[in-house]
Amino acid sequence: MKVLILGLGSIARKHIAALRRINPAIEVSALRSVSPSAKEEGIKNIYSLDEARSFAPDFIIIATPTYLHYENIETCLQLDIPLLIEKPIAHNLQIQSLVPEIRKRGIKTYIACNLRFLDSLKYVKGTFLNERYRINEVNVYCGSYLPSWRPGQDFRKSYSAQEKNGGGVHLDLIHELDYIYWFFGKPRQVLSMKKKNSSLDISAVDYANFILDYDSFAASVILNYFRKDAKRILEIVTNEGTVLVDLLNNQVYLDGKSVFKSEQKIIDTYEDQLLYFLGVIKGERKSFNEIEEALEILNICLQ
Incomplete structure (x- = not known):
């Protein structure tokens, strides 16, 4: 399994740790915005979409600060692969302009609200x-x-x-x-x-x-x-x-x-939601909290 991740903060590290519990042999690359960036053990730094295409990830995790989500999603759409986007989907409703392109390309999305797995x-x-x-x-x-x-x-x-x-x-x-x-x-x-x-x-x-x-x-x-x-x-x-x-x-x-x-801890839900999303990608699970649903919730949040 190969995963491309954007962002390497605390939440990203929780996702990476959960992925490694699921599959210790997983390959993780990070799409970085600054070259060169500090190296992280077990993570390959890449700096362009061409490198990302060559890496050929199975899906992408977007775990950057919220205000970067719009441009990150817009960039990742060019790769035409499933997107796991850390909550919230964005900090404003501009993000809804990307929905038609996501649907046109048939890209599977899941906005990571892990308490649904508690x-x-x-x-x-x-x-x-x-x-x-x-x-x-x-x-x-x-x-x-x-x-x-x-x-x-x-x-x-x-x-x-x-x-x-x-x-x-x-x-x-x-x-x-x-x-x-x-x-x-x-x-x-x-x-x-x-x-x-x-x-x-x-x-x-x-x-x-x-x-x-x-x-x-x-x-x-x-x-x-x-x-x-x-x-x-x-x-x-x-x-x-x-x-x-x-x-x-x-x-x-x-x-x-x-x-x-x-006895489940909240940290355990990261593994559960990744197993769910892998099932969605494989067509084995019914999807929920796709981008349209997340936008409905964001709209409530911003009122």
Whole structure:
């Protein structure tokens, strides 16, 4: 197997590590923008599309900062091979202009929202989203501390902290909006409030509050960068009781009683989603979260 990757930051390294667990003999090349670039063990640097064609990858992973996604995708379309694009698809809706060309070329796409592969969320989707459970209210909360995300780095210099580089908690933590869309589909209406005046003192949005209006309930989604004691939960209030998902511990409760627990870690979902995408490429799996769906979710995020 051969994979071409754009970007070699922390997320790219998670993808590479997962690929090597799947296939230790995998060949990885990185399409670099600066020549020469520092060498990485087990990764070949290439600097042009001609070199990329000669490498003949099976698929491409785009894991660059969000603001570069448009030009990266536009460049990679010329290779006519499947694209795994790290979330979010982009930081604005300009990216939708590339969809007709992607479809014309028949390029398979997947926007990497790995929480769709978290056991606790899959359990909830398969167990509680049916006619027996009438949903009255949904609450989502994800708070974590941006300065601790990338140890050894000044968080203020990260793309997450900089609005001009596509940063912002609503984009970084689009996972929460993604799985709500995966569970319930497109909302009738979206209300939101975004702020960037916390003690972090960064230019990007560090607090976001969304209300998604569905036919019989509303979903509240709150995201922030400034909570030191990380908390990531989903609460679904139904006629049969309250479902609580502790995403950090991969556990599900019904009215306070544990009904599901998985030893899977969130890092394990990277391997699961790559196995899924390999199945899509081979025609063995039905695709989801292609570029059109990701654009629907991005549109919610940007409202």
